Amino acid sequence: MAREQARKSTAHVGRTREEEAGGANPLRRVSALALGILAGIGGFVDFGGVVTSTQAGAQYRYGLIWTIVVGLIGFAVFAEMAGRVTISTGRTMYDVIRDRLGARLALLPLVSTTISQILTVFVELAGMALVAGWLLKVSYLLWIPLCAVLVWAIIWWAGFELLDNTAALLGLTMMVAVAVMISTTKDWGSLAAATVHPTFSGVRSPAAYLFFVISLFGAYMTPYQFAFYSSGVMEQEWNASDFLTNRVVAIVGTAFGAVVTLALMAGAAGILFPRHATVSTFAATVVPASVTLGAVGIGLFLCGTFAVSLGAGLEASMSGSYAIMQYYGWDWGKKGRPGKAPLFHFVVILFLVVGILIGETGVNPIAMTTFAMAVGAVTLPFSFIPLMIVANDRDFMGEQRNSLGTNLAAWLILALLTVVTLTAIPLLILSGSL
């Protein structure tokens, strides 16, 4: 009884300023949409997405296009859930999770997501560095630390809104992939059919196929983006009038990302698959754009790849720090000078430093990217299940708890993720590729 009252009486912490200022303003809706698109690009399409979708199209033609639909639903369902939990409880994801599960059990989502976030930071740094290395013909190993400094400088000096909108705008050049798809695709019928109908022709090793499925899921639904979205909702002080905005943003952002992903896969299927080309270097990912659109295609593709990697790199290093700060209850966020939240900025720097160190080991960045995305997918249930527990808790959520439809979709996605992961690991060990 008292608990319920406590929740109600103070459920508006962190949102009162907005309400006093007179409710919603239209500019905030625009920036809300930008948050969604950024989350969509940065999450659904990041360097991991560029690599894995191109590889998938090159190797299996349309055989893995069905994964996009699953990823689209999964991303939208869990992003919306993370946003709704934050709006209703007035607290961010990892904050509520610790409250609900206790400090010890909540370490499981925190640690697993942190591992994935570290690898993701490396992946995005590698993406930026490979583009820079391509343009300036200098080893990417030199560029990795420089790109890390760029990410750090933006987080250190730029405001959240600026950061939000710039990366979202630049990421739009990734639409070049759509042009590639349109000009290379001849058989639209089988492309459309492949979105809902998995085909297994050309699958020689089931283990390798399943590993691809896992990497793709990890690339669509990278764990960091849910923490990022939840924190963005908090930072922009959304309130009870924003449940609809939350839903729209989650869907629009995801749809944008899904279209680009589909285009990348279809473009690779049109150009690389007939040539039996495998994508083991960055240069191979550029081929579809360069064959179809020449120098302009290369330019747009490089710009887009750099932008989505930068966007995702910013998000991943920030939300890595967000999750830890929110677990421990320390200051987080980009409001105010860095000196106001020294721990937040310190942890951001740690993530970037570890990202640099992984890069400087000289590991193959493309192979590492595929691996990192797979690790992301394996860690997803550890964050999704606690999120669902909170989102179904009447004490925390009241009327805004999960609907039956949301739960059904969420469980289906979770079940699929778990089954694919549990099947793939023994297969990979047996086939000697792990």
Add this chain to the structure above:
Amino acid sequence: MSDYLDLGEQVLDKGIVSADGRRSGKVDDLLLEVDDDDMAKPPRVVGVLTGPGALAEDSARPIRMLARLFYRLLGVSRPEPTLIPWNKVTRIGVVVEIGLDRREAGLEVLNDAVSRRFIGRLPGG
């Protein structure tokens, strides 16, 4: 029963917000006082514990050592949890509000250390 407070549910693991309105850690642990001579007497809440090592305190020795080492590396010379007396807790809701500024409450130790050792050395920090 309306005055009943469930410490585990309503206090433990909640964020602490200081009097100056800043997020200042979590309620990592609670300190209770029991009268040894009269066990029938209900325990008294001395205060909430937060900060360096408060979470690791109940863990196995290697984890405690590791946590201690980590905080030392961050620049905290004596990593110890901070006790916030129960009479300084002003409100319990989504967060636990206390009637002390962060510095008064002794909750700036970690921030100060990291600022001194790392962040303060960077331009604009």
